[in-house]
Amino acid sequence: MLLLLCWGSISTFAQSGDFDPTNPPEPMLQYKVTVGSTPSGVAYTSGGGKYNAGTTITIGTSSRNSNYVFDHWLKDGERIDQSATFRYVVEAKNVTFTAVYRFNPNNPPEPTVSNKYRLYLVPSPQGICSFNITSGDKKEAGTRIWLNTNGSQGFVFSGWYDGDGLVSNQKGFYYTMPARDVTLTARYAYNPNNPDEPEGNQEDVDNYMLGDVNNDGVVDVNDIVTTANYILHQVNPEANAAPPVFIFKAADVIEDSGIDVNDIVGIANIIIENAQGN
Numbered sequence: 291m292l293l294l295l296c297w298g299s300i301s302t303f304a305q306s307g308d309f310d311p312t313n314p315p316e317p318m319l320q321y322k323v324t325v326g327s328t329p330s331g332v333a334y335t336s337g338g339g340k341y342n343a344g345t346t347i348t349i350g351t352s353s354r355n356s357n358y359v360f361d362h363w364l365k366d367g368e369r370i371d372q373s374a375t376f377r378y379v380v381e382a383k384n385v386t387f388t389a390v391y392r393f394n395p396n397n398p399p400e401p402t403v404s405n406k407y408r409l410y411l412v413p414s415p416q417g418i419c420s421f422n423i424t425s426g427d428k429k430e431a432g433t434r435i436w437l438n439t440n441g442s443q444g445f446v447f448s449g450w451y452d453g454d455g456l457v458s459n460q461k462g463f464y465y466t467m468p469a470r471d472v473t474l475t476a477r478y479a480y481n482p483n484n485p486d487e488p489e490g491n492q493e494d495v496d497n498y499m500l501g502d503v504n505n506d507g508v509v510d511v512n513d514i515v516t517t518a519n520y521i522l523h524q525v526n527p528e529a530n531a532a533p534p535v536f537i538f539k540a541a542d543v544i545e546d547s548g549i550d551v552n553d554i555v556g557i558a559n560i561i562i563e564n565a566q567g568n
Contacts, residue, residue, distance in 0.1 A: 318342055323378070324386040325349055332358040332391050343382040350375035351389035356396055364388040405431050410473040411439075418442050418478045422499070422507045431469040433567045436560070438462035438499045439476040440507050447497065448477040462499035498540040501560040505535050509560050517541050517554050 320340040327333040337349035351360060351374050360374045366386055374389070406428040413419045419441040429435055439461050441447055450457040450465075452474055457465070465474070501509035503516045516533045520541065523533070541549050543556030 319382070321380055321382060322384040323347065323349075323380060324384075325351075325389075326386070327351060327389040327391060329358070329391065333360070333389055335389055337378070337387070341380040343380055345380045347378055347380060348375065349378050349387055353391065357393060358391040359394045361390045361392045364390060405469070407431060407467065407469065408471045409435070409467060410471070411437070412473055412475045413439075414475050414477045418445055419476055420507065421476070429467040429567065431467050433467050434464045434563075435467055435567050436462065436499065436509070436564055437465050437474070438502065438507055441476075441478045444480060445478040446481045448479050451475045451477055461497035462502070498537050500540055501543060501557045503537055503541045503557070504533065505537050505540070509557065509564060511561070513541075514554055514557050514561075517549065517557060521549060521551070521554075 320342055322340050323338055325335040325338040327335050332355045333351050333353050335349075335351045337347050339347075341347060349363075349372075353359060363370050363372045363376075364387070367388075378387075408426055409423075409429050411421045411423070411425040413421075419439045422436065422438040437450065439447065439450075447461050449459040450463070452472060457474060498505070499507070499509065501513055503513040503520075506512070516536060519533050520536050538549070541553055541557070543553045543560070546552075
């Protein structure tokens with residue numbers, strides 16, 4: 291009897307509309323977004339994962355190989371017009387994005403064209419003389435290079451030759467470097483009765499290098515010092531000893547038949563020019 295009364299009460303309560311238990315909510319579904327690249331391994335990608343429908347995410351890619359560049363995206367195999375990085379609102383389905391890259395090898399840098407060539411200096415006979423620069427050094431084509439040679443006692447200088455062609459009959463001269471490797475031969479002839487002039491206080495010689503005041507085969511700061519000492523000696527002979535070797539013509543750089551501070555400046559310019567030529 292009691293059971294029937296309870297059931298009747300529940301039925302009456304349900305029919306009155308007051309009894310309506312809440313249904314549990316449907317679970318929120320998530321959808322998979324897959325992001326990759328082709329060819330495999332040439333790029334970084336981001337944005338893959340599981341998301342609720344309607345979520346806004348960022349899909350992106352960047353190259354990890356400088357020989358590959360981004361071309362376009364595929365969405366489930368179909369091409370879409372999107373930049374390398376873009377925003378995507380997750381749809382109610384699984385989706386795959388593929389970043390497509392194309393091979394574009396870097397252009398190699400243009401080779402640097404060298405305008406330097408080797409200048410070889412050869413004595414004839416062998417071992418008979420020395421040079422003011424090192425044989426085989428590279429020189430810039432078109433530059434003027436001071437060349438000088440000093441031979442052994444008992445030999446007289448015959449000339450500089452390029453093959454059989456005479457280049458200069460002066461021991462010291464400015465040579466314009468051609469756009470090719472070149473070999474210059476300093477030819478000497480043996481003549482014990484007419485040796486080269488001995489070293490000493492030489493103020494007038496036929497073969498000399500402009501600026502090589504002390505006749506040591508090179509124009510450097512020592513020639514500036516020697517010229518300065520010469521000028522001081524001319525001003526005050528008692529207080530300043532004359533240089534032991536002084537080539538007047540080599541010191542007269544500005545060719546005014548006198549030696550003064552302008553010639554010292556000229557020697558300094560020769561030193562700078564030779565340094566730039568090397």
